[in-house]
Amino acid sequence: MLGALVIVFREVVEAGLVVGIVLAATRGIAGRSWRVSLGILCGVLGASIVAAFAGAISNAFAGSGQELLNATVLIIAVVSLTWHNVWMAEHGRELAADMRRVGTEVSEGQKPLAVLAIVVFVAVMREGSEVVLFLYGIVVAGTDMGSLLTGGVLGLAAGAALSALSYYGLVALPLRYIFSVTGLLLTLLAAGMAAQAVHFLQLAGVINVFQSRLWDTSWLLSDSSILGRMLHVLIGYEDRPTELQVIAYAATLAIILVLIRMARSERQPRTAS
Amino acid sequence: MRTLIGLFALLMIFAPVANAAEEIAVTIKDHKFSPDEIHVPANQAVTLRVTNADATPEEFESHDFDVEKVIAGGQSAIIRLQPLDAGPYRFYGEYHEDTAQGVLVAE
Numbered sequence: 001m002l003g004a005l006v007i008v009f010r011e012v013v014e015a016g017l018v019v020g021i022v023l024a025a026t027r028g029i030a031g032r033s034w035r036v037s038l039g040i041l042c043g044v045l046g047a048s049i050v051a052a053f054a055g056a057i058s059n060a061f062a063g064s065g066q067e068l069l070n071a072t073v074l075i076i077a078v079v080s081l082t083w084h085n086v087w088m089a090e091h092g093r094e095l096a097a098d099m100r101r102v103g104t105e106v107s108e109g110q111k112p113l114a115v116l117a118i119v120v121f122v123a124v125m126r127e128g129s130e131v132v133l134f135l136y137g138i139v140v141a142g143t144d145m146g147s148l149l150t151g152g153v154l155g156l157a158a159g160a161a162l163s164a165l166s167y168y169g170l171v172a173l174p175l176r177y178i179f180s181v182t183g184l185l186l187t188l189l190a191a192g193m194a195a196q197a198v199h200f201l202q203l204a205g206v207i208n209v210f211q212s213r214l215w216d217t218s219w220l221l222s223d224s225s226i227l228g229r230m231l232h233v234l235i236g237y238e239d240r241p242t243e244l245q246v247i248a249y250a251a252t253l254a255i256i257l258v259l260i261r262m263a264r265s266e267r268q269p270r271t272a273s
Numbered sequence: 274m275r276t277l278i279g280l281f282a283l284l285m286i287f288a289p290v291a292n293a294a295e296e297i298a299v300t301i302k303d304h305k306f307s308p309d310e311i312h313v314p315a316n317q318a319v320t321l322r323v324t325n326a327d328a329t330p331e332e333f334e335s336h337d338f339d340v341e342k343v344i345a346g347g348q349s350a351i352i353r354l355q356p357l358d359a360g361p362y363r364f365y366g367e368y369h370e371d372t373a374q375g376v377l378v379a380e
Contacts, residue, residue, distance in 0.1 A: 003370060054330060055345035063351025066342060072281045130332065133343055134368050137329035140346065203340065205353045206284065224336045240339065 001151035007134055008155030010226070011127040014233045015043070016163025018123035021189065022116045024170035025084075025182035028099045032113055039117035043124020050125060051132035064204035070126065071204065074197035077122040080115045081190035082256050085183055087112050089260040092179045099175060119189075185234065187256050192236020194252040195245040202242060210243035295320070296351070301333075301344070302326040304369035315359040315379040324349035331373065335364035338377065 019036065026032040050057065050069070057065040088095075131152075138148045173181055201207045218239040223232050231237035236249055299321055300307050313319045325331050325344040333342045333350065338357060344350045357379040366373025 007367065051330075054343050055348040058342070058344065058348060058350050064353075066350075068281065068284050072284055075280060076276065130343065133330040133332070133345075137331075137346075137368055140329045199339070201284070202355070203353060211355055218336075222336070 001147040004148045004151030005155040012159025015123045015127040020167035035117045039120030046125035047128030050129040067200040067204035071200040089263040188235040191252040195249040198248040296322040304372045306375040309375040321352040332367040334367045337362035
């Protein structure tokens, strides 16, 4: 039972942290609940499809299908996050001002909402497919199902609770800071995902350069521990990254920051939008 | 969706065609690895072919050599390993960690 609890908990937390940040980042924007829910729902659906075709996906492309699929959806998430951050640099100030003035909901911000729903979808699909496969295994094996399912349900509840906690922690921030803090978190999330995508491309054998390990901090914080995993999701922590992973991480950060700066300076001289 | 398919297609172009290097076969049966000790040459890329002979899916995972791969029941999967320094590397089946344990020795 404990094994089931731990596995489900781990995957739910990984997806849940992303959902929590996205919810905090879209606070006050009209229609965010159903968009994020739609992202989760599609994610669960996608996870089931990925799980159902796990064998076929794995065997595709000389056995690299799984890695390539992971890399593909991660890259899409990175692009979505980049786009979102740039959009926020252009419009975030009005959005925040709008929220203060009107009080609650703003109708602006539908576009970033749709993009962030994609990020939620990707996160839920990736982590969810492992949960689906694991639970499917329990059902097929048929043995000791009750206790394993109990573990699964408890893991789901605990993971959801921890994710909810992260969300409430974020929205407790003063309104003024919330967009800058969530923006920073989404930027680090993007950089971490870019590094993960590179890892999958290296596993697939698509990229064969810069693959020696740059450092080893597994003695300090292993990324298979719960804290290490959470930091892995949040800021892309890796205990033994390859050179190219670090390059991808730094490059993603740099690109997003430069684009944000460009978006801001482009905005300064103009008066009307 | 179209972007997704397009990107996937693009990445596939770069996907390696069948690997000529020799494959080392590992089987999972009754949630155990056989062999559970694999010897590979150090500092040389090797390919593992892990066959899951159980009906249930398993996730082949190693933190030591950084691999994570789901293998459906009755399927096999290819795992490409980067050149490894000499030494032991632990691997396990994440879904049955109490029994599915193995070690890979690079020498």
